[in-house]
Amino acid sequence: MRERMRETPQECRARVERQCRDVGMIDPALIAQHVEHGCREKPEWQALQEQAGMALNQYRAHHGGVALFRAYRLHRKAMALWRRDATEQAIEVSAGQRDQAGRGANWYTVGDLFSLQQSQILSDLDDVIVDLDNVISNEWDSVEQLPALTAALRIWRTTSPAVIRGIETKWRTELAMIDHYRGMSESRIFRSERSMLMQVAQQLGISYQTTRRHWIAFLKANPIQTKWTLEVTKFARMRRPSKRDFDRVARELQIADEPSAETLDRSHLKEVQPSQIEPAKKARKRPVKSTWARDMPLSKRSKNGSR
Structure with a gap:
């Protein structure tokens, strides 16, 4: 409704004419009737119908019986006001004739929307009526009957x-x-x-x-x-790491944190000049005993010894 209040009458007429032609409406008189009706303020029955739809959604979301009863009451009041509107009834008759002629099969009239809303409300009321019938048909004490009726009517399950x-x-x-x-x-x-x-x-x-x-x-x-x-x-x-993986990573971190031999503090060592360093002594080789005489035959030993 705020959008309609912001637009000019010429823009409103152009918008409604475009919507009428999009749905296949050809009759100029019917288009003019729709334009006159569409550019006026929202009627009371339409506001009540929207409120009934909101109450029905509240009941289905929270299972509150009070919201369901309010939706039924608003729906009945909106339908009564709509039926008294002569302009709406003329539009409904024209739309019905257009549907019978085979045009606009996907176009829902106001009467179709009222029928759909009524069927939804009555289907939800069926559960309440069944529970009430069960409460009435059974024999209850006076103390237990009131909580049973309250539960059947879903009174305490409100949309608080x-x-x-x-x-x-x-x-x-x-x-x-x-x-x-x-x-x-x-x-x-x-x-x-x-x-x-x-x-x-x-x-x-x-x-x-x-x-x-x-x-x-x-x-x-x-x-x-x-x-x-x-x-x-x-x-x-x-992909979860095991305890072995955690131990391996801990060892690697521990090794990485340990100081190396080059980073140790050498301040406690005595400083030595290069001239004071003695050259390393050359290791003497131990003489290797020859084994040629031991391996030589005895005959040759005697000859060599005689020489």
Whole structure:
């Protein structure tokens, strides 16, 4: 509605004419009727219809019976006001004739939208009616009948701010844990589920037990996500370093930190001048005894000895 208030009447007429021609509308009188209706302010029945849709979404998000009853009441009031609008009824008849002629099969009229919303509200009300029938058909004590009726009408399950904050916290917990598992899948660095839950709890400002409860409920409701987290953990564990690797790295760091012989402090040694260094004595060779006489035969020894 704010966008319509910012645009000029000429722009509004051009926009509505373009929308009418896009859906296959040919009759100039019908186009002019749509232009006149589309450029005016939002009617009351349309505002009530939108409020009914919002209340229905609140009920489906939080299961509050009060929101469902409010959606039904607003829907009935909006439909009654729409049926009293002569211009809207004329447009509805023209749109119905156009659909019967085979044009605009994907175009939903206002009546179609009302029928769709009504079927959604009534389908949700069926569960409430079934629970009420069960309560009425059974014999209850006066003390137990009131809580049973309250549960059947879903009165206490309202869309309170606390419920909304709880659901938002649950969604944020699920998204944060999925991001942590995605990071572990990309880096292949193993992280325990407890460490990730504690980090998420610290980020969101909630307790570890609440974070763990939300995550376990999410895994139970989504078996495919459970399988994915197990696969990510499995492949990350395959790349996890063992104790032997840690010991090897520690030894290498220890060896690297030890000082070498050249870096030792030599200040306690006495300084020696080069002239005071005595030359190294040449080692004498030990005489090697010859073994030629021992290996010589006796006959030759005598001859050599006679010489």
